[in-house]
Amino acid sequence: MIKNYLKMFFIVLIVTAQAPLDLVIDTNERDIEIEPGISGTKIVLFGATPTGKRDIIIEVVGPPKNQTMQERKRYFGFWLGRGKSYYKNVPSYYNLLSSKPLEEITNQEGLNKLGLGIEHLPLGKADIKYSTIKQSEFDQRLRSEMFKNGQFFEKQGNIILRSGPGKVGLFKTEFSLPPNSLQGKYFVRYFLFQNGEAISYAESTIDLKQAGFARLIWLFANNFALLYGIIAIILSGLLGWVVSLIFSRYKLT
Amino acid sequence: MELYLPIAEISINPSIFLILGMSVGILSGMFGVGGGFLMTPLLVLLGIPPAVAVASEANHIVGSSLSGTIGHLKRKAVDIKLGNLLLIGGIIGSFVGIGIFNSLIKIGLVDLLITLTYFFFLTGVGSFMLYESLDSLGYLKKKKRKKTYHHSWIMGLPFRMRFKKSRLYISIIPPLLVGFVVGILASIMGVGGGFIMIPAMIYIIRMPTSVVIGTSLYQIIFVTAIVTLLHAFHNQTVDVVLALILLLGGAIGAQIGVKLSSKLEGPYLRVALGVLVLSVGIVMASDLLIRPEETITLMRGGGSQ
Numbered sequence: 001m002i003k004n005y006l007k008m009f010f011i012v013l014i015v016t017a018q019a020p021l022d023l024v025i026d027t028n029e030r031d032i033e034i035e036p037g038i039s040g041t042k043i044v045l046f047g048a049t050p051t052g053k054r055d056i057i058i059e060v061v062g063p064p065k066n067q068t069m070q071e072r073k074r075y076f077g078f079w080l081g082r083g084k085s086y087y088k089n090v091p092s093y094y095n096l097l098s099s100k101p102l103e104e105i106t107n108q109e110g111l112n113k114l115g116l117g118i119e120h121l122p123l124g125k126a127d128i129k130y131s132t133i134k135q136s137e138f139d140q141r142l143r144s145e146m147f148k149n150g151q152f153f154e155k156q157g158n159i160i161l162r163s164g165p166g167k168v169g170l171f172k173t174e175f176s177l178p179p180n181s182l183q184g185k186y187f188v189r190y191f192l193f194q195n196g197e198a199i200s201y202a203e204s205t206i207d208l209k210q211a212g213f214a215r216l217i218w219l220f221a222n223n224f225a226l227l228y229g230i231i232a233i234i235l236s237g238l239l240g241w242v243v244s245l246i247f248s249r250y251k252l253t
Numbered sequence: 254m255e256l257y258l259p260i261a262e263i264s265i266n267p268s269i270f271l272i273l274g275m276s277v278g279i280l281s282g283m284f285g286v287g288g289g290f291l292m293t294p295l296l297v298l299l300g301i302p303p304a305v306a307v308a309s310e311a312n313h314i315v316g317s318s319l320s321g322t323i324g325h326l327k328r329k330a331v332d333i334k335l336g337n338l339l340l341i342g343g344i345i346g347s348f349v350g351i352g353i354f355n356s357l358i359k360i361g362l363v364d365l366l367i368t369l370t371y372f373f374f375l376t377g378v379g380s381f382m383l384y385e386s387l388d389s390l391g392y393l394k395k396k397k398r399k400k401t402y403h404h405s406w407i408m409g410l411p412f413r414m415r416f417k418k419s420r421l422y423i424s425i426i427p428p429l430l431v432g433f434v435v436g437i438l439a440s441i442m443g444v445g446g447g448f449i450m451i452p453a454m455i456y457i458i459r460m461p462t463s464v465v466i467g468t469s470l471y472q473i474i475f476v477t478a479i480v481t482l483l484h485a486f487h488n489q490t491v492d493v494v495l496a497l498i499l500l501l502g503g504a505i506g507a508q509i510g511v512k513l514s515s516k517l518e519g520p521y522l523r524v525a526l527g528v529l530v531l532s533v534g535i536v537m538a539s540d541l542l543i544r545p546e547e548t549i550t551l552m553r554g555g556g557s558q
Binding site for chain 2: 067068069070071072073074075076077080081082084089133137138141142145146149181195213214215217221222224225226228229230231232233236237238239240241243244247248
């Protein structure tokens, strides 16, 4: 039953030796269709870069989703949640891959400027209601809960660098999207670092689409909501009726 | 085996949900409750987003209560006339409840209210039923039991009607009012309201226990059908695949429950329901009273915005 959907796409960084550093990337597959939920989708990224003391950081950012953090407080002896922090457009998936541990590539300031890593990922301004807690505290809890839930990842030192022909270095890395990943655009951003400075940047997207019967039901529920509701009621009633018929036919009750 | 739920957007193991549906179905057929007050928290615990859990649960109860009602109809244990009165009150009440719900969202008190309503009704209704049924079984040595004093004022109300199945000749006002209040509570809590309706039918309207279960299930069919339609139309949160899996177990369970209910005597049935409702209330209370490990948490399913 469990199938592996191995989808590969290629990123080719063509960098000529003399020309100013410039990243040119291409992917041979921009759309991925998955039968949802059977297993995670494994994606392989690889490409080329000039050899030398260079480091690579890649981040993958999934489609945005609204999130709410809740603060529980004691009211009349009950722990109840009234204080809320509403976030708009938090990435539903985040993964950071790097060729070395991050602190060996650049400093905190450099990561912060580019918003790289779970700790530095920008979360936007939250709408805080009925709470006196600062946003930074809500932010920190949101980051750790997303990490704990398996939606935010960091895999430092996961990119493998190899020397290729001439002055070209090859790199390769892979990551998986969890089975329940949201459909939509996943941004893959490549950062090339030298001596702690980001010297080049490139971006590509993967479009994750869910295929199959489940997708058809989703489309129907969202486009013909009223009809869907009526059919849901009829199906439920019908199944309940059929079961009670079977029971009385075989005198089980 | 894994199955992907199209609306909940997660994969599940269907056998767990079949068993869950069946267990709640047995309770449903036995006690005449839809089982939403048990099922909804359990579904959320299994990772279904709360909004989808509430809506799909309503869809599931349509079928399981229909299955249960047919079982009870064969035993002539459904008072359709009285059920219709409760239903009319219930529909009006649920619209009022939705209004209250929406105005509470605006002042940020909705989650707080839902939790507290659940807590007070589960523990309150549970302990009252347990106390009353143990008392009527003679386990509690009480000197003199107060004899049904509110019969007097209920008897005095106008618009009386004869309900043959329930062997009652009462005013139509109490059933309408009970339906109305339960309708308000049910729509705030996102459940069918069976566990509040049953005690109200027994203790306020004074229906015989044998008719109460079938009649309650009968009106639950319509209440949950309306709820399903509203959720499907406004929020697109009804997961029909989830509902049908739960129902396959649930409809079978309901039939078993109907059979069990005819074997248990009224007061014992009430003891069992009392214990069940009270224990769910206690589990909830422990969550409310014990200091949580983390006071700031992520709300599943994005929360109510």
